[in-house]
Amino acid sequence: MEKRIREELLALFKSKLSRPMEMYLETCARCGICTEACHAYASMPLPKYTPAYRAEVVRRIYKNYFRWQGKTVPKAGECKKLDETIIDELKEAAYSCTGCRRCMVYCPFGIDTQQIMSIAKLLLVGAHAEPELLSLLADVSISKGESIDSFKEGFLEGVKNLEEEVVEKWRHEAGRTPIPTEVVGAEILYVALAGAHSIIPAAAIFNAAKENWTLSFFEAVNFGAFVGDPTKTKIIMDRIINEAKRLKVKEVCICECGTAFRVMSQLSGSRPFKVSSITEVHSRYLKEGRIRLDKSKFNVPITYHDPCQIARNGGVIDEPRYILSHLTDNFIEMSQDPKYNWCCGGGGGLVALGEETLDFRMKSAKVKAEQISKTGAAILATACENCHTQLSNLNEHYKLGMNVQFLSSLVSDALAK
């Protein structure tokens, strides 16, 4: 590797050395307690799939360039030079980790492997070795933000086409727009995904609750976070923050997308508006009696997969259960403690990479498939786009015979007048 490139990569590495990151890199005792936490290792017991092994790939570079050991006795810590050979190792480590942070719950120190993998991802971006598709998708999101006017018309037309279906689900007062946009002073700015499934049920529920809401021009998903590029992550996030500020909304409601919710609610610092997941909003509507659900709609056992970024990493744990208690008397918990729920195996950009990662996703989530199958439920609900895709793939691959549904779709289908 050329000296100049190495120096650039080390500068990127250094930019990630925050206070917690330093402690994560310094403290691991390589005790291996986190080993069993990772679904990839639990499904395919190879040492390279243990959380600490992944982190070691990064830690060994850290020790080589940023610590005394690399300069004195590099062999003692098996320090590694940053060269071409390590790029493949970084890629394998980072893109076999979904960033679910289940290992963080196991570790006696609470070491965050997702954070450490964010260094690996950034180094890959710096070495132009990241999955191109993710960077491309991030760039598309960014250019959308930069030239909002040029795609506005097409967007509004697309939204118009969905209105009929929204009204079919919930007929509200005449004269009101089923999918409002650009409402200054709205209570809620709803940030959806590109796709009718993310807009229609949500719109019907907002309308049923008589909410003063407005639809964002941007899609929630943050491909910058998937590819691990902090600059792009911020630009993509700022599009939404600026829109919320411009419209002076009180609350930004993120659709069923785990990464988008975690980035906005946990990783973006303080904001002048409240951030909620759509699950929280629906649970609130039920509590306040603004919507009612018809329990007779689904007469089969329902189970719920807690998306890692929304539950363990985002704190939305009780709300989906509250909603489900209004949807069915036959709810089956998937994991005794939601904090320990297995990851679906599709996070961290793996689902976005589609077919390319399908084989690994299916093999590494064997434990997840077993967990789902044990519930014996007929409907498998979840509240994250990535999880939904991955769970549907698992459903097919492992022939689970489940009906995989978005929680918001169940709510909108069960809306009672």
Added chain:
Amino acid sequence: MNTVYFFILVPMVYIAFAVFIIGMAAQVIRVLKKPKLNASLRIYPEEKPRWFWSIFDSILLPTVWRHNKALWFFLIAFHASFILVFLGHLELITEMKWIQLIKHEIFLGKGFVGLIMSIALLFFLFRRFISPTKELSVPEDYFLLVLLFLTVVFGSEMDWARRWYDYGEMSVDAYRSYLSSIFLLSPKIADVTTSGHSFMLVLHVFFANLFLMFFPFSHLIHSIFAFSLNKIRRG
């Protein structure tokens, strides 16, 4: 030989302590100088008060209890013994009446504390030879465990010799006169270098010196960072 004994028992002890204290301070300052992260890295659900649960997590290791009971047992036994041994050394420097509330001959634990530590260290060492901990471990990890094991075994041996084998040539008073003199900066080693058993002490101090010097530059820094990291996880 006398020069070697003197070097290990006096200058090397001062060097080791200096390296340990400066090294620990430098590590902490280095990390504190890094920018904070403008993000929350917590795990849910929340339990309050957070500071209490962070300390609870750091001291009682509930996550280890949940996932590996045998390791939890040895970790707790080891760390508790470590504290007792540390107190024992303080007692050698100066008399502390409050510790004598539990009447004992120095050290606490009738020699069993050292034995427990030695067994725990062997457990930690041997589990590193089993996959996948084997693949995770680096030479430094084995080195530190071996070093600590040697320190503990030679240190405990002095205790065991007195208690279990009636070896009375070197008494607690002899150790006390040496260790307190070191701390009063007027080193006296005569009492501990004339017995046939002195080499045990010299080896104990030698390995302990090395251990102290490596401590701040290894993952043993978890002794400090464990609390901050658990606080980050608790939010």
